[in-house]
Amino acid sequence: MKKNIIVGQSGGPTAAINASLAGVYRTAKDRGAKTVYGMLHGIQGLLNERYIDLSDHIRTELDSELLKRTPASFLGSCRFKLPGIHEDIEIYKKIFALLDKMDVEAFIYIGGNDSMDTIKKLSDYAIITGHPCRFVGCPKTIDNDLALTDHTPGYGSAAKYIGTSMKEIIRDSYCLEYDKGLVTIVEVMGRDAGWLTGATALAEGEDCDGPDLIYLPEIPFDIINFRDRVEKLLSKKRSVVAAISEGIRDKNGVYICEQGNITNFVDAFGHKQLSGTAAFLANYIAGEIGCKTRAIELSTLQRSASHVTSRVDILEAQQVGGAAVKCADEGDSGKMVVLQRISDDPYQCGTEVKDVHKIANEEKLVPREWVNKEGTYVTEEFVDYVQPLIQGDMAPIMVNGIPRHLISPKELSHYTVPERKKK
Amino acid sequence: MKKNIIVGQSGGPTAAINASLAGVYRTAKDRGAKTVYGMLHGIQGLLNERYIDLSDHIRTELDSELLKRTPASFLGSCRFKLPGIHEDIEIYKKIFALLDKMDVEAFIYIGGNDSMDTIKKLSDYAIITGHPCRFVGCPKTIDNDLALTDHTPGYGSAAKYIGTSMKEIIRDSYCLEYDKGLVTIVEVMGRDAGWLTGATALAEGEDCDGPDLIYLPEIPFDIINFRDRVEKLLSKKRSVVAAISEGIRDKNGVYICEQGNITNFVDAFGHKQLSGTAAFLANYIAGEIGCKTRAIELSTLQRSASHVTSRVDILEAQQVGGAAVKCADEGDSGKMVVLQRISDDPYQCGTEVKDVHKIANEEKLVPREWVNKEGTYVTEEFVDYVQPLIQGDMAPIMVNGIPRHLISPKELSHYTVPERKKK
Numbered sequence: 001m002k003k004n005i006i007v008g009q010s011g012g013p014t015a016a017i018n019a020s021l022a023g024v025y026r027t028a029k030d031r032g033a034k035t036v037y038g039m040l041h042g043i044q045g046l047l048n049e050r051y052i053d054l055s056d057h058i059r060t061e062l063d064s065e066l067l068k069r070t071p072a073s074f075l076g077s078c079r080f081k082l083p084g085i086h087e088d089i090e091i092y093k094k095i096f097a098l099l100d101k102m103d104v105e106a107f108i109y110i111g112g113n114d115s116m117d118t119i120k121k122l123s124d125y126a127i128i129t130g131h132p133c134r135f136v137g138c139p140k141t142i143d144n145d146l147a148l149t150d151h152t153p154g155y156g157s158a159a160k161y162i163g164t165s166m167k168e169i170i171r172d173s174y175c176l177e178y179d180k181g182l183v184t185i186v187e188v189m190g191r192d193a194g195w196l197t198g199a200t201a202l203a204e205g206e207d208c209d210g211p212d213l214i215y216l217p218e219i220p221f222d223i224i225n226f227r228d229r230v231e232k233l234l235s236k237k238r239s240v241v242a243a244i245s246e247g248i249r250d251k252n253g254v255y256i257c258e259q260g261n262i263t264n265f266v267d268a269f270g271h272k273q274l275s276g277t278a279a280f281l282a283n284y285i286a287g288e289i290g291c292k293t294r295a296i297e298l299s300t301l302q303r304s305a306s307h308v309t310s311r312v313d314i315l316e317a318q319q320v321g322g323a324a325v326k327c328a329d330e331g332d333s334g335k336m337v338v339l340q341r342i343s344d345d346p347y348q349c350g351t352e353v354k355d356v357h358k359i360a361n362e363e364k365l366v367p368r369e370w371v372n373k374e375g376t377y378v379t380e381e382f383v384d385y386v387q388p389l390i391q392g393d394m395a396p397i398m399v400n401g402i403p404r405h406l407i408s409p410k411e412l413s414h415y416t417v418p419e420r421k422k423k
Numbered sequence: 424m425k426k427n428i429i430v431g432q433s434g435g436p437t438a439a440i441n442a443s444l445a446g447v448y449r450t451a452k453d454r455g456a457k458t459v460y461g462m463l464h465g466i467q468g469l470l471n472e473r474y475i476d477l478s479d480h481i482r483t484e485l486d487s488e489l490l491k492r493t494p495a496s497f498l499g500s501c502r503f504k505l506p507g508i509h510e511d512i513e514i515y516k517k518i519f520a521l522l523d524k525m526d527v528e529a530f531i532y533i534g535g536n537d538s539m540d541t542i543k544k545l546s547d548y549a550i551i552t553g554h555p556c557r558f559v560g561c562p563k564t565i566d567n568d569l570a571l572t573d574h575t576p577g578y579g580s581a582a583k584y585i586g587t588s589m590k591e592i593i594r595d596s597y598c599l600e601y602d603k604g605l606v607t608i609v610e611v612m613g614r615d616a617g618w619l620t621g622a623t624a625l626a627e628g629e630d631c632d633g634p635d636l637i638y639l640p641e642i643p644f645d646i647i648n649f650r651d652r653v654e655k656l657l658s659k660k661r662s663v664v665a666a667i668s669e670g671i672r673d674k675n676g677v678y679i680c681e682q683g684n685i686t687n688f689v690d691a692f693g694h695k696q697l698s699g700t701a702a703f704l705a706n707y708i709a710g711e712i713g714c715k716t717r718a719i720e721l722s723t724l725q726r727s728a729s730h731v732t733s734r735v736d737i738l739e740a741q742q743v744g745g746a747a748v749k750c751a752d753e754g755d756s757g758k759m760v761v762l763q764r765i766s767d768d769p770y771q772c773g774t775e776v777k778d779v780h781k782i783a784n785e786e787k788l789v790p791r792e793w794v795n796k797e798g799t800y801v802t803e804e805f806v807d808y809v810q811p812l813i814q815g816d817m818a819p820i821m822v823n824g825i826p827r828h829l830i831s832p833k834e835l836s837h838y839t840v841p842e843r844k845k846k
Contacts, residue, residue: 013598041600072594079599163825164730171495171828172727174836175436176502177464184723205823207830237837299719304595307587308730310824390824400628401733401813402586405594407630413597414660 001033001329003105007054008039008046009073010080010111010118014142014154015161015306016317018406019068020110021075023321024138025054026064028106031329037102040411042078042109043118046098047091052409063406068314069396070405071306076412082118085125092125099133106134106328110321112141112152113363116336120356123334134328137336137356138320142303144195147362148354149338153320154303155195156313156389161305162188162298163202163390166243169296170208174239180291181234184241186211187278187297191247194218194366196302198378199386200243212240217247218365219375221256226281227288229376234291246277256280307403311392316349323351347388424456424752426528430477431462431469432496433503433534433541437565437577438584438729439740441829442491443533444498446744447561448477449487451529454752460525463832465501465532466541469521470514475832486829491737492819493828494729499835505541508548515548522556529557529751533744535564535575536786539759543779546757557751560759560779561743565726567618570785571777572761576743577726578618579736579812584728585611585721586625586813589666592719593631597662603714604657607664609634610701610720614670617641617789619725621801622809623666635663640670641788642798644679649704650711652799657714669700679703730826734815739772746774770811 005028009017021038028036038057040050052075058064067074085092099107107122109115116137123135139146144155166186173184188197194216204210212233215221226242233240248256257277278295286293316339323337335353342348370382396403428451432440444461451459461480463473475498481487490497508515522530530545532538539560546558562569567578589609596607611620617639627633635656638644649665656663671679680700701718709716739762746760758776765771793805819826 013595044600070594071591072598076600077598160824165724165728167825167828168494168727168729169723171493171831172436172723174831175496175500177467177499202823202825205825205827207828209836235838239836294723296722296724297720300592300595300717301588301719304591305588306591387823392824393821395818398816400625400810401583401815402590402625402628404628405590405630408594408597413632413662415658 001028001031001105003033003103004035004037005033005106005108005325005328006037006039006051006099006102006104007108007110008042009075009077010042010109010115011077011141012303013072013077014140014303015071015157015309016154016313017110017140018070018074019314019317020138020140020153020321022064022067023318024108024325025058027322027325031325037104038075040409041076042080043082043095044078044080045076047094049098050411057406057409066397066404066406068318069306069394069403071304074406074408079114081114082121085121085128095122096125096129096131096133104133106136106325108136108138108324108328110138110140112139112143112146116356116359119336120334123356126333134331134333136324136328136332138324139336139338140317142196143190143193145193145363145365147359147364150341150349151339151389153313153317156316157309158196158302159199159202159386160310160390161302161308162196162199164308165298166200166211167203167208170203170211170241173241177238178292180289181237182239182292182294183230183234183282183285183289184239184294184296185278185282185285186241186243187246187276187295188243189298189302190217190245192217192363192365194245197243197245198366198382201378201383202386202390211243212237213242214377215242215244215248215375216366216371217245217249218368219371220251221248223250223256223284227285230285231289234289244277244281248277306405307396309394310390311394312389314394320351323353327353344384344388347391424451424454424528426456426526427458427460428456428529428531428748429460429462429474429522429525429527430531430533431465432498432500433465433532433538434500434564435726436495436500437563437726438494438580438732439577439736440533440563441493441497442737442740443561443563443576443744445487445490446741447531447748448481450745450748454748460527461498463834464499465503466505466518467501467503468499470517472521473834480829480832489820489827489829491741492729492817492826494727497829497831502537504537505544508544508551518545519548519552519554519556527556529559529748531559531561531747531751533561533563535562535566535569539569539779539782542759543757546779549756557754557756559747559751559755561747562759562761563740565619566613566616568616568786568788570782570787573764573772574762574812576736576740579739580732581619581725582622582625582809583733583813584725584731585619585622587731588721589623589634590626590631593626593634593664596664600661601715603712604660605662605715605717606653606657606705606708606712607662607717607719608701608705608708609664609666610669610699610718611666612721612725613640613668615640615786615788617668620666620668621789621805624801624806625809625813634666635660636665637800638665638667638671638798639789639794640668640672641791642794643674644671646673646679646707650708653708654712657712667700667704671700729828730819732817733813734817735812737817743774746776750776767807767811770814
């Protein structure tokens with residue numbers, strides 16, 4: 001590389017997204033890039049000329065190690081969908097003028113479906129206008145729903161956290177005895193794809209039965225059937241644990257969590273009350289069966305728990321970041337780096353590049369045959385697929401008993417001049 | 424020791440309670456105990472003659488190491504309050520007949536306030552009847568609310584998990600930008616004592632601002648004042664994170680979470696819907712300020728996350744278990760082992776024994792002077808107190824990418840003959 005490079009992060013964060021950033025930075029520097037710019041809050045920040053010079057933040061090798069262990073998007077993120085070229089050409093002119101001004105020869109975007117759409121549009125515009133800048137995407141999402149890649153960096157660490165936490169929840173659930181038993185419902189992220197919910201099966205082993213039921217969003221959820229299964233399980237076990245995706249829907253496609261709000265509920269302050277799927281089902285089961293119930297949302301932590309990550313995942317995320325730079329440096333554009341599984345046992349995986357036009361806006365769901373006939377658990381094939389992705393640890397760097405993260409750019413969390421200041 | 428010993432676990436589990444069990448087992452064996460019995464589900468299980476021989480489960484040194492890393496109560500737990508001797512003498516006769524039958528010379532109970540009450544009553548009965556069995560308590564609770572002990576095993580690990588998770592949540596919270604900002608409300612366990620909620624301040628460091636607001640249950644919660652503070656913070660920061668105890672109450676002593684249910688809310692299935700304190704406040708703030716809000720409950724994981732524990736805590740828990748056996752072996756009864764802090768810097772801590780009559784049913788709250796004047800954050804003294812307790816790690820023993828636990832007695836999770844089987 002002879003000029004500068006810019007990198008951005010987009011969409012929901014993962015525990016591995018900063019390892020990709022570390023990979024981009026290192027390979028760009030190794031290949032001679034002068035400045036590695038980081039967009040703050042992705043393309044949306046770039047449009048407001050908000051960016052940093054990454055070498056001001058990654059000063060040492062230790063900083064690089066910290067970055068790989070830092071949760072959430074170090075550069076901040078956005079959920080900005082670039083309009084089509086024919087819809088708003090001005091925005092493209094503005095972006096390319098900025099890239100010229102910053103003397104950028106390669107633009108790397110780390111993200112999911114929407115981000116690949118951004119790469120596609122920007123590279124299309126460059127081709128149309130004959131602009132020499134290259135645009136390459138770097139996959140990231142805990143949801144693991146990107147097409148063409150065997151899996152997505154970030155998924156392995158989320159799966160490891162989910163399997164680990166589920167195992168702990170199961171242990172906890174049979175500590176105390178309740179007259180009519182205890183039903184624990186654990187809500188996992190993933191609106192449309194059940195990759196994360198299926199990962200709760202990783203809790204299963206010689207020392208743990210695993211969850212009793214697993215419901216993915218790919219398969220219509222029948223609440224009466226669920227109730228009957230839970231009741232039957234309670235005749236054998238003191239404690240029943242069900243993992244459900246936040247996105248489970250009934251056969252008419254209505255989200256289960258929405259059924260909780262059919263009645264208008266307004267609290268003492270006049271605000272409408274919303275509740276999650278697990279809370280709704282826990283409440284439903286308590287009412288129907290009369291047993292004790294508990295609702296647990298794994299919440300934000302499943303995507304930001306950098307204290308339990310998979311070494312395989314973090315290293316692959318870093319590798320994918322480096323491969324994206326290499327791809328751009330070798331003159332390619334409009335590509336996304338993908339992970340190609342070469343072998344299952346022993347697990348081996350390499351990177352390739354694919355045309356981003358074949359990826360953007362496609363969603364990879366869990367295959368029907370990786371869920372049992374009844375739709376209540378994942379199969380062995382599912383577990384065989386996930387298990388290699390959660391291997392190995394990245395021990396946090398502890399300071400005062402708490403994992404250390406790389407200090408983030410101040411302007412991410414605080415308003416700074418000349419930005420809008422709320423009164 | 425010449426005869427047998429029995430040990431039980433009671434109350435809510437912690438990540439360190441099994442380290443105490445490991446300590447009891449090892450010291451009892453070292454001191455010549457023949458059989459170390461474990462009550463299943465505490466005194467309640469013992470009354471139904473449900474117990475195991477621990478040497479069937481802890482066969483090797485590796486098993487001991489696994490036990491120290493196993494979350495929740497390995498023996499199961501109960502919330503059984505023993506009636507007074509004058510109320511039901513038959514139950515005492517039954518327990519002592521069982522102890523005689525099992526040839527038990529020492530009874531160790533690992534638990535919180537209620538468990539110490541059990542120790543007190545059993546040792547009183549032994550004194551009254553001249554029975555030679557000794558009864559010693561071993562403190563345990565994530566709530567850290569036991570009197571006379573500097574702190575309680577289990578608290579340090581919970582505090583470490585809470586500080587670590589809070590730090591990750593804070594990072595995650597300023598990734599994305601929202602027009603009117605984001606307010607994240609994190610609900611922490613502790614109905615009456617704010618030790619756990621205060622531990623969210625451990626997130627603070629060079630690389631993290633820590634939470635913006637911390638509300639303990641010891642101080643009346645003013646919702647209007649909260650709203651105003653959040654609004655003011657939003658003028659400076661894109662993201663505001665507040666930690667609240669599940670037990671916060673208004674000045675009339677009404678739980679904040681109960682205010683969410685003033686209106687009767689019945690879902691489509693006719694069940695009453697309940698919501699947590701964080702969900703209630705998130706909803707309230709969204710309605711009042713119009714910003715994006717998020718409610719996170721740290722849930723069960725804060726007491727069972729054995730994948731992030733404090734080495735100091737685990738080793739102290741083990742030490743306390745051993746000290747309880749030593750105390751009983753030396754002829755003491757009606758005592759609880761306590762932790763005595765000898766020095767802050769360097770941190771040094773030893774064990775002592777105290778009369779259980781002085782401990783049972785007393786609750787240690789966070790001192791008022793360890794909370795700032797406004798009641799919105801803990802002071803430096805609080806952090807100085809907690810910090811030594813979260814130091815050092817106990818790396819999990821990983822198998823297939825997931826932490827390994829000691830295999831639990833089958834009858835804990837499943838019904839077995841001759842127990843009642845539900846139809």
